[in-house]
Every structure is written in structure tokens, then in C-alpha cells.
Amino acid sequence: MQLTLVGSHAAALPIPAPQRYWNSVLPNTPMPKSLSQLVMPDFISVGKGGVILHNPVHKEENWAYSKDSDDENARFQNDAAENAPFCVKYADIADDPAEAESLTQVEVDPNRTIFFLEKDLHPGRAMNYRLAGSGNSSTIPFLSRKTAERIPFSSSQLPEILDKLSVKPGSDEADLIKGTIQNCDSPGASDEAKQCVTSLESMIDFATSTLGSKNVLAIATEVEQGAAPMQKYTITVDGAKRLAASNIMVCHKMSYAYAVFYCHSIEKTTTYVVPLQGADGSKAKAVAACHQDTSQWYPNHYAFKELNVERGTVPICHFLKAEDVAWVTNQKPT
Structure with missing residues (x-):
């Protein structure tokens, strides 16, 4: 399975399908x-050996994920511990209360x-x-929707998925794939729309249908290249x-062989764009989500412990x- 783009010079390359759909x-x-x-x-092939990006400009192969790679930067990164505080929000959607409770046991770091x-x-x-x-998972690219829809994506088809991606059952990579798919298959909160999207085109469709408008803004936190991953940030005078x-x-980026995002709607939430100055001199523009109603969050949520x-x-x-x-939705900021 592959998509082939004709051309040997960057200027002659056609606009990728996801970009055309966005436009x-x-x-x-x-x-x-x-x-x-x-x-x-690039054209992307999916099959034995993993997900491969063939770059016709630089004439090289870049592995988005390879089961045989010895390069830790080319392998999936397990962000479970990093994301644990965000995982449990609602008391009524935990399939396993014991597991939900375990996710709240992350110790509060005062620093x-x-x-x-x-x-x-x-x-x-x-x-x-x-x-x-x-981790490298933040730069693993999208497949086009046409290609992504040819690859199964459900817990019931896990053996076929592992075979398609040439991942050994029982390996760490297989466990990551299984965990991501299980998160995607699990029910969301009763009052939220939720979907795991396997292409940019699907993300666009889900966002516009959920928000009920094509007059939308897509915003993300922006950090200067080379900035320290974690540091002291100060809100600047602009406010x-x-x-x-x-x-x-x-939409949260998931650990997977190609770009998969867990998207969900959040009601009663105020969104801010916050200008920041890092201790290392770098600048950032962060998106902040402020949840106005936390009455349905899990009682032992990490946030309540951190903020007392x-x-x-x-x-x-x-x-x-x-x-x-x-x-x-695209409305004037205040």
C-alpha cells in the first residue's frame, strides 16, 4: 500500500491531500x-517493516516507527506517566475504579x-x-485519509493492526498500540463528543461538526525552537x-505509528492565549484551558491535590x- 508523488524537486511536489482539504x-x-x-x-507506505516515509527530495527513508530500530528517538515514546494527571476527570466513566484510582496516585511535585x-x-x-x-511521537506525521482508512483501528482488530504495521505481539510497541486503541475505544463523558481521528481530514470534519461551524480557529501552544522543555515561565506584561x-x-496527540489524535469537546471552558517569557530567554505563546465546572471530576483528581x-x-x-x-469558534478575543 502506498501513495506515490511524482517529481524530484521540492517546488514541483504537489500539495499533500491533507493540506488541500484544509484549504x-x-x-x-x-x-x-x-x-x-x-x-x-512524501509518499507513505504502510506494511512490513513499519510505517515508512519515502522522501523524494532527499532520497532517503525516514522511519516514523520501526520495530527493529535501535535508535530510541525513532521509537514510540511512552507518555503515560506524563499524561496521567489528565487522564481521570469524571467519576462516572471509569470502567475500572481501581485503575482510575491508581492514576491519581502521581505524587505532587512542588517544583x-x-x-x-x-x-x-x-x-x-x-x-x-x-x-x-x-519524545519523537510529536513529529510522527499524518497519513492521508485515503491511506489511513485502509488500516484497521479498533481493539477487535488488534492482531491485524500489528501484522499490518509489522509489530511483534507482546512487545512494548504492541502494548503502546493496544493502549492507545483501548483509550480510543473507551466511552467518553456523557456530555462530550469524542473521537480518535487518524487523519487531518477527519480532524477537520469532527471539529467543524462538533462546533457547528466552519468559521473556526485552530490554536496551539507555540514554543521557540531550542527552548528548555521544562523551565520557569513568566506571563509577560501583555497579559x-x-x-x-x-x-x-x-485534540491530544497519541503515541502511535502514525499521527492519531484523541479529540473531545469540553463545555463550560474558558480559553486563553497567554504570552510567556522563559527563564532561558525564550518566548512562548501558550493556550490555556480553564474549566469552569469541576464538580463531576474524579474526587481524587491530581488537580485538587496540587491546588489544595x-x-x-x-x-x-x-x-x-x-x-x-x-x-x-472564531469570535473576537477579549
């Missing part, structure tokens, strides 16, 4: 860098901020935060800008990591 559906919406860097002008209060979004406020993504939309759809507050009492915020994407 046709969202002609007035800029594409965040975190997404555009995942749209490759690092994960959650903060909405009132903290003021110039001069400093916090130690990890904004840059970790946070609140977006007028009250509903938001967020009770659920449902105050708005709780967090920054989106650089590989995440937030979608909102």
Missing part, C-alpha cells in the same frame, strides 16, 4: 505549526506546575511548566487574552502542550 474547507483559518509539520509532501487557578493568569505570574512535547467562545474541542481545593469550587486551568490543538 478547501477552512480557507480563512491558519494551520498551527504543530499540525503543518505533520503534513508531509513543577501542572494545574493552576484562573486568577493566576496575570502579568508577572511565574510557574515551572513543561510546554514542549516529549492573557480570553477567547469569547465558551465551548472548545481539544475541593472539586466544583473554583475554575481550574492548565496549558496545552505544544503538540495539542484546540478548536474554537
